Amino acid sequence: MPRRSSALTSANRLLPWLLLPSLAWAQPGATETVRAPDASTAATTAATLHDAAASARHAPSESAPAESQAPVATSIPGEPNPPAAATTLDEPSIPARTVVTGTRTPRPVRDVPSTTVVLPREEIDRSPTLTQDSLVRTLPSVATFRRTPSLVADPTAQGLNVRGLAPSGVARTLVLLDGVPVNDPLGGWVFWRSLPRLGLERIEVVPGGGSALYGSSALGGVVQLISRPIAGPALDADVTYGNRGTGLLAARGAQRWGPVAAALETELLTSNGYPIVTPAQRGAIDSDTPSNHVVLNGRVDAQLSDALSLTARANLFRENQNGGTRFTTARVELAQLSANARLQTDTLGTFSLDLFGRALRFEQDRARVAQDRTTESLAASQAVPANDQGASLVWTAPTWSVGGVHHLSAGLDTRRLAGTSRERLFPPSQAPDTVIAREAGGTQWASGLFLQDLYAITPDLELSAALRLDVWRNTRGLQRVDRVSGASDATAFDDRTENQLSPRLGLRWRPWDALTLRASGYRAFRAPTLNELYRPFQVGTVLTAANADLRAERLWGAEAGVEVEPLRTLTARVTGFWNVLEDPITNVTLPGGAGRQRQNLGRARVRGVEASIDWRLSRRWTTLLAYTFVDPTVTAAPGQPDLVGRQLAQDPRHRGAVSLTFEDPSLVTATVQLRATGPQFEDDLNERRMGGALVVDAALSRRxxxxxxxxxxxxxxxxxxxxxxxxxxxxxxxxxxARVGLRLRDAL
Incomplete structure (x- = not known):
């Protein structure tokens, strides 16, 4: 990689494009590594991005989240724009990108105080993966609750966790789409297939506690999907077909009419899936796992003046899944509306207002299966309507100088979440007191206020400080049970209010050009979801009960990282982290193995290290090696002494990735990636062991x-x-x- 001549020019210096974003693991130095374009187009690319930076102040950009709505290539307030970097045939490169998630303000990725990983659009296109959850899981420190992809698993098994923070069906990481949360309002899980990749500009991953800026759900970090800008007429499409009846049709069209721009995106996917039960246990009832979904997203931008821009969005999603038997199905219908207004002033700074609302209905059938899996019957049918509404206001002040340069921002947000689980039960035998119906749900209100200062003492030394206060309240909590006799038992839960103060301190120091050091400490939390408080669920033959007395999880954490660039083409990164998770909400096995219940376990220690080496062997060859070690250990478990010293369930200690890419636009682009996952346990008692996995993926394309x-x-x-x-x-x-297809890009 090019050496850095100064902190100012390095913020916009040219970086090599790297091959596979899905393997570009957590850069401790908060540096994005992306693949270089071929020499024949590098100069054009650099000029295009530089021109876009100059005009972005006068047109709304889709490549920044709703909190800031800042252009990708925007300069940092108070700093002059550097000249366009030169491009040579021997060293093709592009300007450094700007990211927003780590600080909720646009900053060059190299200057962000926290660890940040960026998966740019070019690498998303080249990834061999089909669904978004599979894409983010190729990062060694990012995982979903189970190893099954959303192609065959419903969202309740797709909770996202980063750095091994107590995996469960609930995401301990906040997922955003252009600043708007996409985590389910009832259960916190993520509908990954509602997030098609054709309209994405990039994905930003910020591991580590993010509650100081984002509140609940950001306990383990933040993943933000950022949409492509609407620069003018554009048409993109993908048509693919593969084995197991997998077909995909995706298209995106965009147009601009002066100050108004619009984009429309759709995606349709169908698949026959595959048998998910192991051959040794498979029975007559087991078959493939077919699924299908359709997405329709629309967006309109309006630049009303040089200072004021408006954005409106609408998203529709429908999905059907079958879990491999007649009575294991899941369905979801989702609709969401959002709007953003951004006002930029010379004297008061920038104000960004976001409003959003969502309504959805999740349905699930569960089966009662004979021990030899030769017969099944319908055991339960659930319908879960849910909705949420929210608003946020973020203010970014003009830069000011007092012993250095200060970048001050503040914001407040509020969100209402409501949902109810209505379940009909079909027991094999009935007595007067047999339960035949359950209903559970409630409403949760959450509000927060944050303040952040990014204090650059010198261009090479920066301190960051953020503090946030959150208050949430659970109301209208209710569980009702109906019995065969006609009796109905209803339990109303008391309203509960809790609060949390979340600080974060960070340091970035560049003692010399080839070395960047980062360190941070933080406190984070996650409030229990309505699903955890009130809704029971069943996977296979295991029933897990809800717990209305759950408390919030709280996390103390710290991390430190170093990035070294001894050569222009070689970058090495290492980050160590230490987290103490207090009162983690886990599924605890009840005495006698009669089932499980969600409980605040006590305390868990999650420590580890992330390391990666990026090496551009030549203009055409690039390789990456990445490894993550996590030690997720229960250190305290009141009432469950057997759990102390055990490894957290669904959490492997070792994860690694290796990739190799050859890129010659006149010939072919080929990528091979290897992903390794160590052994892990299904249960909290560490009795159901699952061995490690070694998987190879590949992708090939030609014009x-x-x-x-x-x-x-x-x-x-x-x-x-x-x-x-x-x-x-x-x-x-x-x-x-496997799949093959045709891809059309930027046709207009």
């Missing part, structure tokens, strides 16, 4: 004519069989999934 590419991709190239879950029945991870 056919004009702007049309032929591409092929395969996941699990060698059809490696490995366990994904052991909840009553052993289930498998994805087998070999």
């Amino acid at each position: 056919l004519f004009w702007k049309v590419d032929l591409f092929a991709a395969v996941e699990n190239l060698f059809d490696r069989e490995y366990l994904a879950g052991r909840a009553g029945v052993d289930t498998l991870g994805p087998p070999l999934l």
